[in-house]
Amino acid sequence: MSSLGNLRDLYQQVILERYKKPRHRGKTDPVDRHHRGHNPSCGDTIELTVQLNATGDRIEAVKFEGEGCAIAMASADLMAEAMRGHTLDEALQMVQRFQMMMQGKDEFPSEMRKLNVMQGVSQFPVRIKCATLTWHTLKAALEASDESQTKGFVSNEEVA
Numbered sequence: 389m390s391s392l393g394n395l396r397d398l399y400q401q402v403i404l405e406r407y408k409k410p411r412h413r414g415k416t417d418p419v420d421r422h423h424r425g426h427n428p429s430c431g432d433t434i435e436l437t438v439q440l441n442a443t444g445d446r447i448e449a450v451k452f453e454g455e456g457c458a459i460a461m462a463s464a465d466l467m468a469e470a471m472r473g474h475t476l477d478e479a480l481q482m483v484q485r486f487q488m489m490m491q492g493k494d495e496f497p498s499e500m501r502k503l504n505v506m507q508g509v510s511q512f513p514v515r516i517k518c519a520t521l522t523w524h525t526l527k528a529a530l531e532a533s534d535e536s537q538t539k540g541f542v543s544n545e546e547v548a
C-alpha cells in the first residue's frame with residue numbers, strides 16, 4: 389500500500405534528519421532531574437537532564453547526551469522537543485502512550501503528531517528497544533525523588 393510506503397519514507401527521513409542534526413543535545417542548566425539509560429541489545433547509551441519550572445511540576449526543557457543508533461538518538465531528540473511545557477503527570481502519560489504506540493495500540497493526537505513517525509519503528513521489532521530507551525529513562529528521571537535513585541542506569545533488557 390502506498391500509505392505504508394509513505395510512512396516508511398517519512399520515518400526514515402525524520403530519523404536521519406534528527407540523528408544528523410539533533411536540536412536538543414546537551415545538558416540543561418540547571419539540572420533538576422537526570423538519569424542514564426542503556427540498551428544492551430544495541431549498545432545505545434543515553435543521559436537525560438531535565439529542567440523544571442520554579443514550582444517543580446512542569447518541564448521547561450529536556451536535553452540528552454550519549455551514543456547510539458539513529459533510532460535511539462532521533463527518538464531522544466523528538467521526545468525532548470515534545471516534553472517542553474508539559475506537567476510531570478502529562479509527561480508520564482506520554483511515556484505510556486509511546487509504549488502503547490510501539491505495540492500498535494495507540495498514537496499521539498495531532499498536536500504531537502511528529503512522535504507518530506516513530507510508529508515506523510514498530511515494523512522492526514528488534515529496534516523497538518532503541519526507540520523506547522529514552523522514554524524509559526525519562527520516566528526513571530521523573531520518578532526519582534532523591535539523588536540515590538539516579539545512580540546506575542535504566543536497562544532496557546527486561547522491558548519490551
Ligand code: ZN
Pocket residue numbers: 427430431432456457458459460517518
Ligand atoms: Zn539502537
